[in-house]
Amino acid sequence: MQLDIDEGRNGTATEAAFHLSEVDGVMTCELSGDWTTHTVGEVDREFRQLESREGFSALHLDLSGIRYIDTAGAWLIARMIQRQEKQGTKVEISRQSEAASILLSAVAETADNPDVPEDASRRFNPLGVFEAVGRGVFLLRSDIIYGLHILGATVGGAQMKLGGKQSINPNAIVSQIDRMGVKAIPIVVLMSAIVGAIIAQQGAFQLRYFGAEIFVVDMVGILVLRELGVLLTAIMIAGRSGSAITAEIGTMKMREEVDALTVIGLNPLGVLVFPRLVALVIALPCLTIIANFAALGGAILVSWTYSDITPAAFIERMRTAIDLTSIFAGLIKAPFMAMIIGIIASVEGMKVGGSAESLGERVTASVVKAIFIVIVLDGFFAIFYAQIDF
Secondary structure (H helix, E strand, C coil): CEEECCCCCCCCCCCCEEEEEEECCEEEEEEEEEECCCCHHHCHHHHHHHHCCCCCCEEEEEEEEEEEEEHHHHHHHHHHHHHHHHCCCEEEEECCCHHHHHHHHHHHHHCCCCCCCCCHHHCCCHHHHHHHHHHHHHHHHHHHHHHHHHHHHHHHHHHHHHHCCCCCCHHHHHHHHHHHCHHHHHHHHHHHHHHHHHHHHHHHHHHHHHCCHHHHHHHHHHHHHHHHHHHHHHHHHHHHHHHHHHHHHHHHHHCCHHHHHHHCCCCHHHHHHHHHHHHHHHHHHHHHHHHHHHHHHHHHHHHHHHCCCCHHHHHHHHHHHCCHHHHHHHHHHHHHHHHHHHHHHHHHHHCCCCCHHHHHHHHHHHHHHHHHHHHHHHHHHHHHHHHHCC
16 A cells, blocks of 8 residues: 655655654654655664664654655554653654555554553463354354255255156266276275284284184174274275365355356256265265275285184184174165265365365365264264164
């Protein structure tokens, strides 16, 4: 911001300067020239010496000689006024223009004042804990309502398509299944095989002290099929596909493509969210089955290597250790976890603002929230299965 103090004068820029004179304990400072960003650096050191100077009872600032002034020049003057007033010096400003007066008032609050109290947000306040909890609960409420809105609008839109003239586009669903399911198979297989091998190795070492190494088959089979297979797969999909959904929808939101879909008469939730939710509900159970086989394969290899349990003996023991309930206990969770991941990713994507920083924050929040809710949901399922003896 730059203000022309003397609109009737033209010419080349002049350097900032000030002249001091003292009469009867009153220091007079006459400012002249252009007090702008390009010129105030030359007088900053001398002006700082004047700020800390003592020995006079009053300071008179004469601003009639200033030709141009911007925020930088006004900030220097306001800083000097505040420091002199802190020392008890009476400061008087005269012959300033109306524009300079407005600018000095605007920047006075940002001048360097060591007596400015510490920001209240940096000080510990016991009530701040309750405030943070309340704000978190309120935001959680908003996210739940928005998530239910997305779920309802998606299902409602699908019903309208099935019952109306519009039809569901299978190409979009197949494309999303390929991206979220087929292309995720290598990392899911690798991760599950390593986890299954580690569980089998540690279990064999611990059970060896009791002469019960064969029971490592029971442990691996029940743990993988009921819990770890679907849980680790859901966490991997939340980090891989959930973040991608948030980034895609968020980028469309930033570029106003979501608004463009509304303008041309399309439902953004039906176009963007529905194919991804359906793809997740289909892909996650399939990936869970693949992850179970990979984890059991890694456990068979490690058991054969460390405990001399042959693959035939491992499979025969597993047939007696597990039943259909162990298999379906994990698979039942998969569609619910897929819905949670898709809804959270879509909600966070729709909340993206107009900046890249907002996109990064929403992607991070999407992954963290999805993983947290998936783990909590798995715990609720474990409690529910225990209550019904499933």
